Amino acid sequence: METSERLIESARELLWERGYVGTSPKAIQERAGAGQGSMYHHFRGKPDLAEAAMRRSAAELRAQAEVQMSTGRTALEKATAYLMRERDALRGCRVGRMAMDPDVITSAQLREPVRETFDWLTGHLSAVIAEGIDNGELRPGIDPDDTAALIVAVVQGGYVLARAADSQEPFDRAVRGAVALLAAQSVTAPEA
Amino acid sequence: METSERLIESARELLWERGYVGTSPKAIQERAGAGQGSMYHHFRGKPDLAEAAMRRSAAELRAQAEVQMSTGRTALEKATAYLMRERDALRGCRVGRMAMDPDVITSAQLREPVRETFDWLTGHLSAVIAEGIDNGELRPGIDPDDTAALIVAVVQGGYVLARAADSQEPFDRAVRGAVALLAAQSVTAPEA
DNA sequence: GTCTATACGCTGATAGAC
DNA sequence: GTCTATCAGCGTATAGAC
DSSP, rough: OHHHHHHHHHHHHHHHHHHTTTHHHHHHHHHHHHHHHHHHHHSSHHHHHHHHHHHHHHHHHHHHHHHHHHHHHHHHHHHHHHSSOOOOTTTTOTGGGGGGHHHHHHHHHHHHHHHHHHHHHHHHHHHHHHHHHHHSSTTTTHHHHHHHHHHHHHHHHHHHHHHHTSSSSHHHHHHHHHHHHHHTBBTTTOOO | OOOOHHHHHHHHHHHHHHTTTOOOOOHHHHTTTOOOOHHHHHHHSSSHHHHHHHHHHHHHHHHHHHHHHHOOOSSHHHHHHHHHHHHOOTTTTTGGGGGHHHHHHOOHHHHHHHHHHHHHHHHHHHHHHHHHHHSSSOTTSHHHHHHHHHHHHHHHHHHHHHHHOOOOOOHHHHHHHHHHHHHBBBBBBOOO
């Protein structure tokens, strides 16, 4: 693999494990097996390399979400497929984690890929819900945008609970809780 | 205010703004108006001071949650009161934020107050839901533990969405989405 | 209790040789 | 493209005077 590739992949891993503030250029170089000069030849500095790494992780997340959201036939199946995808809750979300980093959130350059990703994700889920309502599959009482935000938030918040507990369990519970409440909105299941 | 108090309060603010990895002893001292020696006289080091600060924030969070969960009469009112409490979504949760910090999560000493807090919180919400089901107020189809985890996760995940978007809106949407789905579980509102 | 002095490795770069 | 200096400042303390 090329040096520039290895730097991006190393940055992706370290940003996932330690966040932006907790990741030093030196650590990235060591993991990539590259020297100082090499990194500064390919990238202007830490923010540039981090942006490249974050954009790649964001693209990966979108690709995965697209698979899940085209996995089911009904809106409920699609939303459930997104929620129930297997996730290592203790590792958390490569993209969502960045939102908690002070230096990412105060930099327009670094926040932008994060913003785009969640915008895209909630937008697509909202469309799925809206279609389900139009179909007559879901009760019209729920708001598509609110419900989409809820779904994405449950996953992101589930990571917080899992890491606090040092256990996958609260993540799985939160997701199951959301799936159960959504299922009750199906017109074919009038009772909870 | 005593020096030791000022150190704890400064640490609380900085941990909230910048996380554990992003907060240096020096920055805490400067904000507290205290010297190096002063801090190391009152605390053994950064982890000790951080633990004191986190335990105080955890106690504060529990006290607030107790107020909200005794605010309503019915289970639905209590859960809704917890969800709808006014929150500055862009600042996030003082306790939940710590769960994303690599040095907190890998230290038993620092993770413990975070674990306790979410344990306590989900436990109490679960009891509220269970009581609502026993009362006949809520449909018996939902699991109290799963639903409690969902409620806590929505709030924590809402912070992620808000910070990613640099806007309060997605947080409010996620919370409203959760409130709407919960309300549909009330036996007095058979339809969504 | 608080202060200043000292220490050593790390952070995030730049410069210039190869 | 990659490597090895070199750098000023920060991070996280410890020691000892006052």
